[in-house]
Amino acid sequence: MKLLPTSLAALLAAAGILVTLSASAATLPAKAKATGDFGPPQGMPIQAILTSPPMVPPAVNRKYPAKVIVNLEVIEKEMQISEGVSYNFWTFGGTTPGSFIRVRQGDTVEFHLKNHPSSKMPHNIDLHGVTGPGGGASSSFTAPGHESQFTFKALNEGIYVYHCATAPVGMHIANGMYGLILVEPPEGLSKVDHEYYVMQGDFYTAGKYREKGLQGFDMEKAIEERPSYVLFNGSEGSLTGDNALKAKVNESVRLFVGNGGPNLVSSFHVIGAIFDKVRFEGGSNIQTNVQTTLIPAGGAAIVEYRTRVPGSYVIVDHSIFRAFNKGALGIIKVDGPEDKAIYSGKEVDSVYLGDRAAPNMAAVTKATANAAKGTLTLQDQINAGKALFNGTCSVCHQSNGAGLAGVFPPLAKSDYVNADPKRVASTILHGVSGKLVVNGKEYDSVMPPMNQLNDDEVANIATYVLNSWDNKGGQVKTEDVKAIRAKGTPKQTAEH
Numbered sequence: 001m002k003l004l005p006t007s008l009a010a011l012l013a014a015a016g017i018l019v020t021l022s023a024s025a026a027t028l029p030a031k032a033k034a035t036g037d038f039g040p041p042q043g044m045p046i047q048a049i050l051t052s053p054p055m056v057p058p059a060v061n062r063k064y065p066a067k068v069i070v071n072l073e074v075i076e077k078e079m080q081i082s083e084g085v086s087y088n089f090w091t092f093g094g095t096t097p098g099s100f101i102r103v104r105q106g107d108t109v110e111f112h113l114k115n116h117p118s119s120k121m122p123h124n125i126d127l128h129g130v131t132g133p134g135g136g137a138s139s140s141f142t143a144p145g146h147e148s149q150f151t152f153k154a155l156n157e158g159i160y161v162y163h164c165a166t167a168p169v170g171m172h173i174a175n176g177m178y179g180l181i182l183v184e185p186p187e188g189l190s191k192v193d194h195e196y197y198v199m200q201g202d203f204y205t206a207g208k209y210r211e212k213g214l215q216g217f218d219m220e221k222a223i224e225e226r227p228s229y230v231l232f233n234g235s236e237g238s239l240t241g242d243n244a245l246k247a248k249v250n251e252s253v254r255l256f257v258g259n260g261g262p263n264l265v266s267s268f269h270v271i272g273a274i275f276d277k278v279r280f281e282g283g284s285n286i287q288t289n290v291q292t293t294l295i296p297a298g299g300a301a302i303v304e305y306r307t308r309v310p311g312s313y314v315i316v317d318h319s320i321f322r323a324f325n326k327g328a329l330g331i332i333k334v335d336g337p338e339d340k341a342i343y344s345g346k347e348v349d350s351v352y353l354g355d356r357a358a359p360n361m362a363a364v365t366k367a368t369a370n371a372a373k374g375t376l377t378l379q380d381q382i383n384a385g386k387a388l389f390n391g392t393c394s395v396c397h398q399s400n401g402a403g404l405a406g407v408f409p410p411l412a413k414s415d416y417v418n419a420d421p422k423r424v425a426s427t428i429l430h431g432v433s434g435k436l437v438v439n440g441k442e443y444d445s446v447m448p449p450m451n452q453l454n455d456d457e458v459a460n461i462a463t464y465v466l467n468s469w470d471n472k473g474g475q476v477k478t479e480d481v482k483a484i485r486a487k488g489t490p491k492q493t494a495e496h
């Protein structure tokens with residue numbers, strides 16, 4: 001009796017699969033094969049072109065399988081992870097994520113892994129596009145100043161993550177040791193106007209988010225999966241401002257999106273865009289009309305869409321605190337004529353970008369640099385504070401500090417502010433709630449604590465407030481904020 005329903009289900013499933021296959025066959029490249037050998041390499045060996053993110057090597061454009069030589073060097077180096085914050089990255093090719101590798105299905109890849117003599121650690125590489133134990137890891141273990149070599153055949157087409165797999169594996173990945181290898185199908189991918197390389201990773205620094213200076217790796221945070229940063233392309237700002245990805249209206253954009261982890265899964269989304277096609281999990285099935293695609297740690301996807309209207313499209317991990325409070329933000333800047341039939345509006349970068357909106361960052365960069373040199377001036381603080389205020393505080397108190405009648409008290413000519421300059425800093429850190437009188441008007445609302453801001457940021461914002469809109473002036477220094485923070489949250493008193 002049990003046989004009948006089971007076989008029916010199997011039939012239905014088979015029918016379902018058939019339907020799926022025929023639906024996606026139209027969009028798949030013709031004659032795409034899941035696996036294939038295609039015989040021995042032909043012609044002269046070819047040196048693979050490697051690129052640093054966000055660039056992608058040119059299409060293979062070859063009709064036969066070849067021997068492709070990949071030379072990849074591991075370099076350990078200190079680089080910027082955020083404004084005024086550096087980190088000792090371990091890299092494949094000098095960047096995080098590592099160099100993008102592009103080959104053709106059926107190619108024989110002769111892989112040379114070098115480990116720079118200045119390295120302190122041994123490293124290796126596990127390529128998910130390799131069929132064989134460890135994905136190459138055991139054959140590529142390389143001490144500092146050494147080189148190792150192994151060869152594999154790229155049997156399966158697709159987009160694959162590679163990463164270091166030297167113990168402690170999590171630490172090597174957390175330090176930035178991952179990248180992508182694209183194995184093109186024999187006939188190549190369809191032509192598009194732009195191809196870009198974007199890869200997410202989570203980082204675990206000893207200090208909190210945006211805490212200045214060289215930050216060490218924090219193993220405990222990594223084990224507990226509590227990242228201080230979640231980033232695209234290894235650094236905050238790697239894809240914003242001048243580094244934004246670029247396209248024009250009515251162009252096709254292909255993003256190779258990887259997730260190095262080590263821990264987090266990415267909910268990859270571009271605000272204001274719908275992905276026409278996604279090769280989810282990097283596999284050969286194509287999903288269409290996707291808003292957000294899940295990219296597992298150690299996985300990748302190919303995302304394609306056509307730009308329709310100009311503007312700044314914000315790339316995020318839609319686990320949204322990661323985007324606005326841990327750095328997982330990028331921009332695709334699309335230029336060209338408006339199309340009011342598709343979208344009527346006028347763009348305002350700061351709606352989504354807050355203090356990350358491009359033009360503002362220069363002042364913050366300058367203040368950070370001068371603080372490090374010990375030459376920080378009042379004016380530097382005011383300029384940086386202004387940039388940070390817009391996006392952090394201006395949503396409620398307005399850019400001109402006037403507030404909103406009955407809802408958000410004014411900071412302009414505020415007797416509350418002018419009564420005690422240091423109080424601005426503690427207001428930012430601890431928030432305020434309950435009854436409050438500002439310039440004779442009563443407010444009874446809540447301002448949430450903004451203690452995610454670091455000491456420099458609070459000092460600069462407070463200094464900006466004190467010196468703006470006819471307030472009486474004054475200066476709040478980083479040390480002041482540190483002292484206020486150290487005292488902890490005060491009890492909210494009734495006389496507010």
Ligand SMILES: [Cu+2]
Nearest residue numbers: 123164166172
């Ligand atoms: Cu390593």
